[in-house]
Amino acid sequence: MSHTNVDNMEEIYRIGIDVGGTNTDAALLDSKLNTIHTIKVHTTSDVNEGITESIRRLLAESSVNPAQIRYAMLGTTHCTNAIVERKHLGKVGLIRIGAPATTAVPPLADWDDTLKATVCPHAYVVHGGYEYDGRTIVEMDEEEILDCFLKMKGEVEAVAICGVFSPVNTSQEKRVEELAKQVLGADMPVTLSHEIGSIGLLERENASLLNGALLNVIAGVVKGFEEALHTYGIDASLYICQNDGTLMYSEYALRYPILTIACGPTNSIRGAAHLSGLNDALVVDIGGTTTDIGVLMQGFPRQSSAAVEIGGIRTNFRMPDILSIGIGGGTIVRLDETQDQVTVGPDSVGYELLKRGLIFGGDTLTATDVAVKLNRYEWKDAQTEALDESICKRADEIITRDIEEAIDRMKTSSDPVDVILVGGGSILVADKLEGVSRIVRPDHYDAANAIGAALGEVSGETERIYSLDEMSYDEAKEDARSHAIEQAVLAGADRDTVQIVLSEDIPIAYLPGNALLVKVKAAGRL
Amino acid sequence: MRNHKLTELNEQAVQYIAVGAAVLGTGGGGDPHIGKLMAMEAIRKYGPVRLVSPEDLEDDALVVPISMIGAPTVMNEKIPSIQQMIKPLDMIEKELGRKVSAIMPIEVGGGNSLVPVITAAERNIPIVDADAMGRAFPESQMVTFYLDGIDCSPITMADERGNGVLMHAIDGVWEERMARAVTIQMGGSASICDYPVTGAQVKQSAIPHTLTLAYEIGKTLFESKELKQNPIEMLLKQLNGYALFQGKAVDIRRRTEGGFTRGEAIFEGTDAKKGRTMTLFFQNEFLLATEDGHSIAITPDLISVLDQDTGMPITTENLKYGARVSVVGFPCDPKWRSPKGLETVGPQYFGYDAPYVPIEQLAAEKGGAE
Numbered sequence: 002m003s004h005t006n007v008d009n010m011e012e013i014y015r016i017g018i019d020v021g022g023t024n025t026d027a028a029l030l031d032s033k034l035n036t037i038h039t040i041k042v043h044t045t046s047d048v049n050e051g052i053t054e055s056i057r058r059l060l061a062e063s064s065v066n067p068a069q070i071r072y073a074m075l076g077t078t079h080c081t082n083a084i085v086e087r088k089h090l091g092k093v094g095l096i097r098i099g100a101p102a103t104t105a106v107p108p109l110a111d112w113d114d115t116l117k118a119t120v121c122p123h124a125y126v127v128h129g130g131y132e133y134d135g136r137t138i139v140e141m142d143e144e145e146i147l148d149c150f151l152k153m154k155g156e157v158e159a160v161a162i163c164g165v166f167s168p169v170n171t172s173q174e175k176r177v178e179e180l181a182k183q184v185l186g187a188d189m190p191v192t193l194s195h196e197i198g199s200i201g202l203l204e205r206e207n208a209s210l211l212n213g214a215l216l217n218v219i220a221g222v223v224k225g226f227e228e229a230l231h232t233y234g235i236d237a238s239l240y241i242c243q244n245d246g247t248l249m250y251s252e253y254a255l256r257y258p259i260l261t262i263a264c265g266p267t268n269s270i271r272g273a274a275h276l277s278g279l280n281d282a283l284v285v286d287i288g289g290t291t292t293d294i295g296v297l298m299q300g301f302p303r304q305s306s307a308a309v310e311i312g313g314i315r316t317n318f319r320m321p322d323i324l325s326i327g328i329g330g331g332t333i334v335r336l337d338e339t340q341d342q343v344t345v346g347p348d349s350v351g352y353e354l355l356k357r358g359l360i361f362g363g364d365t366l367t368a369t370d371v372a373v374k375l376n377r378y379e380w381k382d383a384q385t386e387a388l389d390e391s392i393c394k395r396a397d398e399i400i401t402r403d404i405e406e407a408i409d410r411m412k413t414s415s416d417p418v419d420v421i422l423v424g425g426g427s428i429l430v431a432d433k434l435e436g437v438s439r440i441v442r443p444d445h446y447d448a449a450n451a452i453g454a455a456l457g458e459v460s461g462e463t464e465r466i467y468s469l470d471e472m473s474y475d476e477a478k479e480d481a482r483s484h485a486i487e488q489a490v491l492a493g494a495d496r497d498t499v500q501i502v503l504s505e506d507i508p509i510a511y512l513p514g515n516a517l518l519v520k521v522k523a524a525g526r527l
Numbered sequence: 528m529r530n531h532k533l534t535e536l537n538e539q540a541v542q543y544i545a546v547g548a549a550v551l552g553t554g555g556g557g558d559p560h561i562g563k564l565m566a567m568e569a570i571r572k573y574g575p576v577r578l579v580s581p582e583d584l585e586d587d588a589l590v591v592p593i594s595m596i597g598a599p600t601v602m603n604e605k606i607p608s609i610q611q612m613i614k615p616l617d618m619i620e621k622e623l624g625r626k627v628s629a630i631m632p633i634e635v636g637g638g639n640s641l642v643p644v645i646t647a648a649e650r651n652i653p654i655v656d657a658d659a660m661g662r663a664f665p666e667s668q669m670v671t672f673y674l675d676g677i678d679c680s681p682i683t684m685a686d687e688r689g690n691g692v693l694m695h696a697i698d699g700v701w702e703e704r705m706a707r708a709v710t711i712q713m714g715g716s717a718s719i720c721d722y723p724v725t726g727a728q729v730k731q732s733a734i735p736h737t738l739t740l741a742y743e744i745g746k747t748l749f750e751s752k753e754l755k756q757n758p759i760e761m762l763l764k765q766l767n768g769y770a771l772f773q774g775k776a777v778d779i780r781r782r783t784e785g786g787f788t789r790g791e792a793i794f795e796g797t798d799a800k801k802g803r804t805m806t807l808f809f810q811n812e813f814l815l816a817t818e819d820g821h822s823i824a825i826t827p828d829l830i831s832v833l834d835q836d837t838g839m840p841i842t843t844e845n846l847k848y849g850a851r852v853s854v855v856g857f858p859c860d861p862k863w864r865s866p867k868g869l870e871t872v873g874p875q876y877f878g879y880d881a882p883y884v885p886i887e888q889l890a891a892e893k894g895g896a897e
Contacts, residue, residue, distance in 0.1 A: 099605075099606070100608075101608045101610065101611075101687050101688065101689070102605050102606060102607065102608050102611075102687035103605065103606040103607075103608065103687075104606075104608045104609050104610075105565040105568065105569075105606055105607045105608060105609050105611075105612060105645055106561065106564045106565055106568055106606050107568065110564050110567070110568055111564060130605065132605070132714040132715070133598075133600075133601055133604070133605075133714065133715050136714070138605070138687065138688065138714065139688060165604060165605050166604055166605065200600060200603070200604050201603045201604060202603065202604045202605070202606060203561075203564070203603075203606070409775070409849065410849045410851070411849060412848070412849060413848050413849075414777070414778075414848065415777050415795065516598075518600075
């Protein structure tokens with residue numbers, strides 16, 4: 002047969018899985034990114050069991066041929082948990098290229114002793130570093146660096162390298178990487194700080210160290226995911242979700258696990274964008290315990306500009322700008338009779354909602370009971386007669402006001418915005434909110450996170466300081482753009498589809514030559 | 528309102544001062560975070576630093592201010608070296624042929640409040656509980672020593688490589704020009720000693736007890752969290768301050784001019800200020816606040832923007848749309864209200880077309896302090 006009928010061509014599917022604290026969600030999409038089926042299971046203590054179970058059910062209930070699934074994407078809280086719980090972290094050796102500068106604050110100065118001992122038995126400050134304009138502060142002394150690696154030998158599982166102003170000039174960090182491999186072997190994993198964080202040495206150094214410490218964790222995740230897929234005969238390319246709403250090849254994720262931190266809310270935002278067809282809106286994701294509000298800008302989540310603490314460690318690598326408030330489907334509602342006051346939360350019955358909620362025959366008044374009593378949502382066999390309507394109305398007023406205020410905080414101007422409601426708890430919300438022009442409740446709203454995980458876009462970004470005395474504004478932006486595009490292609494994007502999705506610049510005070518910090522991000526399809 | 532005398536700076540004191548210095552930094556002065564880490568590291572290594580009251584100084588004591596000059600962004604990346612914090616002091620001693628009795632911060636607002644701790648700890652000399660601004664200002668001549676005609680020279684500067692520069696300037700304005708040029712060559716951030724003064728001159732010209740003040744402000748903000756009290760009310764009491772406005776940031780415009788970030792931030796009022804609009808004009812620091820077009824606070828009086836929930840200060844760089852803030856104002860040190868003071872740091876110097884009126888007067892005209 003020389004020509005094939007398009008309709009007979011095999012459909013290609015993709016799986017997206019999002020592992021959250023309470024639930025593991027999975028979604029199956031076709032090649033046009035239509036949602037075929039979604040599944041929700043409890044997150045298990047061995048996370049891989051939940052992942053395996055979700056794949057099993059997805060296949061069983063959708064009857065899709067596993068051989069037709071070509072892409073599999075995973076978003077997971079593994080890495081966040083490892084840092085917060087301080088478990089499974091690997092040992093990292095650190096080289097800071099900075100002496101004689103930077104010696105007033107040694108590496109790990111703001112780490113507690115336990116974490117220091119767990120993660121970083123060897124930290125050295127060696128000669129080198131650059132100025133903000135790329136000039137060399139002092140030359141490196143390679144003998145000094147080789148000595149440091151000899152001291153680490155056999156006592157570290159990874160190396161992190163962080164040089165002064167390396168985001169402006171990457172050469173010294175790259176040379177130190179070569180020296181590391183020379184002493185510690187070609188297989189020694191090395192994290193270069195300029196690939197992880199932005200200007201701000203200590204925060205970037207911390208992020209690089211944490212990245213090195215998470216390499217074992219991410220290796221376990223990727224291996225578990227591969228095995229789960231193989232078990233069901235799925236031979237797919239594996240991608241891991243980053244916290245900026247894009248994907249990375251699993252091989253790339255093995256090198257940059259830190260970029261997976263906080264990808265859950267991001268997946269919900271991306272899923273909400275896809276399901277609603279909107280590119281600029283606020284996304285309100287209401288779960289069992291919290292409501293996460295993020296901002297969708299040109300199809301991607303807005304990034305936070307503040308330094309972020311992860312498990313008590315201050316870092317500065319990009320994170321989605323998310324506002325969380327303590328309102329979810331399981332949030333407990335109370336009446337203080339002496340004060341005649343109704344209070345809402347912040348505690349929640351969490352995943353025990355179907356056992357403890359009043360309408361399910363339990364003993365606790367929850368936000369879900371309130372919503373069902375006020376006919377926001379029809380729950381089969383719900384027992385609402387006994388609920389006090391006036392208490393429910395007052396609780397509803399509080400919930401509405403809190404959500405409205407949080408929405409207002411996340412807006413970028415005082416104009417009304419579109420709001421996309423996702424997550425299982427979105428039934429709590431009335432059909433009208435102050436300051437909101439439209440409320441969109443897309444199909445599959447309770448699996449937006451898994452659908453978001455499955456949407457394949459890969460990205461690259463760059464952040465550099467330019468002197469506008471030496472080049473024009475347009476030349477600086479162009480240089481940053483082309484660098485970001487190369488980074489995206491490196492991460493697996495198809496060059497023809499790469500677009501600039503974020504471009505911003507910040508003038509730097511007290512520097513001559515009109516110094517400008519430029520950040521650009523590019524993303525493209527797989 | 529001081530309930531005890533602060534006589535030494537330990538790690539806890541440094542943490543309090545860092546927060547208080549950010550409030551007194553009125554939105555600028557650089558993030559005290561690096562200064563705090565440097566100070567804590569020095570105290571861990573060498574022990575706590577003694578703090579002396581200006582009135583306890585001998586009249587002929589030699590007191591030298593030490594600070595960082597340059598871009599906070601650079602200092603957060605190219606953190607200073609330990610040597611760099613000692614060298615300018617060594618050079619001053621060599622030039623003057625005598626030992627320094629104590630060092631002091633040149634400004635209490637922002638990161639420079641804690642910079643002297645490193646030098647003091649390493650050299651085992653005390654820090655004077657005083658500064659020459661009572662807040663943060665962007666230029667070298669904006670100090671009370673300049674107002675009183677005290678010689679700013681000799682001036683010494685150092686970078687991390689070991690370079691040192693010794694300068695004699697005819698006044699603070701020339702110092703600013705020359706020191707800024709040297710800073711650029713040194714990579715955008717340098718350590719500097721200027722205005723070496725006598726104990727008598729400190730008593731005459733410096734603003735006393737400002738490190739203790741920063742400490743008390745920080746302590747109030749930390750404790751109000753524990754006591755679940757309203758931090759902003761407590762602060763206003765402590766500083767004879769005025770609640771200027773509470774509202775939400777709705778528009779922020781920034782641009783760079785002459786190496787400084789200039790801009791305006793516009794706030795819509797909430798609660799008692801519903802329906803009103805406040806504009807804050809900034810140039811690294813917040814310098815002018817207007818409500819519905821009328822001035823409510825003007826430089827050199829202090830304007831601080833605090834997070835409505837925590838009372839924690841927000842810098843001009845970190846102010847974002849949607850921030851819920853309380854804006855508070857405090858009277859500056861009376862020295863700034865003299866004709867020369869206003870010529871040096873008044874609204875006209877910064878290019879604002881508004882006459883200086885003391886904050887107390889503006890509040891009285893509006894119907895008394897709120």
